Amino acid sequence: xxxxxxxxxxxxxxxxxxxxxxxxxxxxxxxxxxxxxxxxxxxxxxxxxxxxxxxxxxxxxxxxxxxxxxxxxxxxxxxxxxxxxxxxxxxxxxxxxxxxxxxxxxxxxxxxxxxxxxxxxxxxxxxxxxxxxxxxxxxx
Numbered sequence: 001x002x003x004x005x006x007x008x009x010x011x012x013x014x015x016x017x018x019x020x021x022x023x024x025x026x027x028x029x030x031x032x033x034x035x036x037x038x039x040x041x042x043x044x045x046x047x048x049x050x051x052x053x054x055x056x057x058x059x060x061x062x063x064x065x066x067x068x069x070x071x072x073x074x075x076x077x078x079x080x081x082x083x084x085x086x087x088x089x090x091x092x093x094x095x096x097x098x099x100x101x102x103x104x105x106x107x108x109x110x111x112x113x114x115x116x117x118x119x120x121x122x123x124x125x126x127x128x129x130x131x132x133x134x135x136x137x138x139x140x
Contacts, residue, residue: 008129015126016116023112028105030075033058033068035109038077038102041094048081048093077101 021032028035036058041047049057055065069092072078077098083089094102121130 005129008126012120012126012129015120016113019116020109020112023108024105027108028101030101030105033060033064034072034077035102035105037065037068037072037092038094038098039106041078041092042099042102044094046093047099048091050083051090051092054092072098 017032024030024032024035030038037054040054040057041049051065051069052062054069055062058065060068069078069080072092073080075097076095078092078094081091081093083091117130117134120126
């Protein structure tokens with residue numbers, strides 16, 4: 001049972017992630033990881049997070065988040081800052097341009113997510129999982 005449920009999660013996740021990434025790239029020129037990082041930063045206190053904390057929140061390793069933040073910095077969406085209490089600590093901070101990007105791209109993200117889940121609810125391989133995620137019956 002666990003393996004079957006997990007297969008449904010992997011199938012649904014892959015499908016939805018693909019649609020989200022495609023829509024964000026096509027309409028806003030940003031990747032899904034970039035969008036998620038900007039969203040986390042926009043909701044963080046003072047718009048900043050330690051690099052490791054950001055990595056944990058968006059499911060990336062330290063090396064991947066460093067490359068991601070470098071891309072965001074190059075696009076002027078974030079900047080780095082040193083921790084005042086611990087000079088070894090590095091923060092990434094969202095810029096006003098980064099906040100504007102989140103605001104512009106969020107409707108695309110949420111519309112695509114809803115549409116992708118609507119489409120998946122018609123697929124018998126994952127429809128029970130979609131229903132459970134949306135507050136319906138648990139996955140069998």
